[in-house]
Amino acid sequence: MINVIDTPNPDTKKFVFEQTIVESGTREFKKNDTIEDILVKDLFAIGDLELVFFDKNFVSIRKSKNIIWDNLTPKILDFLSKKIDQNFKPFIFTEENQFTDEISKRIEEVLNDKIRPAVAMDGGDIRLKSYKDGVAEVLLKGACAGCPSST
Numbered sequence: 001m002i003n004v005i006d007t008p009n010p011d012t013k014k015f016v017f018e019q020t021i022v023e024s025g026t027r028e029f030k031k032n033d034t035i036e037d038i039l040v041k042d043l044f045a046i047g048d049l050e051l052v053f054f055d056k057n058f059v060s061i062r063k064s065k066n067i068i069w070d071n072l073t074p075k076i077l078d079f080l081s082k083k084i085d086q087n088f089k090p091f092i093f094t095e096e097n098q099f100t101d102e103i104s105k106r107i108e109e110v111l112n113d114k115i116r117p118a119v120a121m122d123g124g125d126i127r128l129k130s131y132k133d134g135v136a137e138v139l140l141k142g143a144c145a146g147c148p149s150s151t
Helices: 038-045 069-083 102-121
Strands: 002-006 012-017 022-024 027-030 049-055 058-063 124-132 135-142
Touching: 002 069, 012 069, 038 049, 038 069, 049 124, 049 135, 058 069, 102 124, 102 135
Parallel strands: none
Antiparallel strands: 002 012, 012 058, 027 049, 049 058, 124 135
């Protein structure tokens, strides 16, 4: 069974599974990316999708602004229920941590322990992009990317 949850971003819904679909890491795919994975390619082939974000037990999907969910949600649910069943082998996404200084490591630790779980509840993710001169720049992914609540 897949539960569909609204997110603070009106163009993004969170499709939550009862099983693990990502063993490690997270990954965001955008419509114009070069996509190797056939499942992700086929998901975008449904049409009118802008972004797909995979996390431990959910997929966040952002639709095109001019499309209404009533027409799109049944197609996505049908696709996901056929492709991600009990025999589905979870994705493994490798993530690089390029930060070596102590302050950046501590920021990553706080993001991992305190902020990322809350952001994931809304169907998104947050990553440290850079830290320089006392300013941390973060990257929002999934439902949080482009959300009016995140600005």
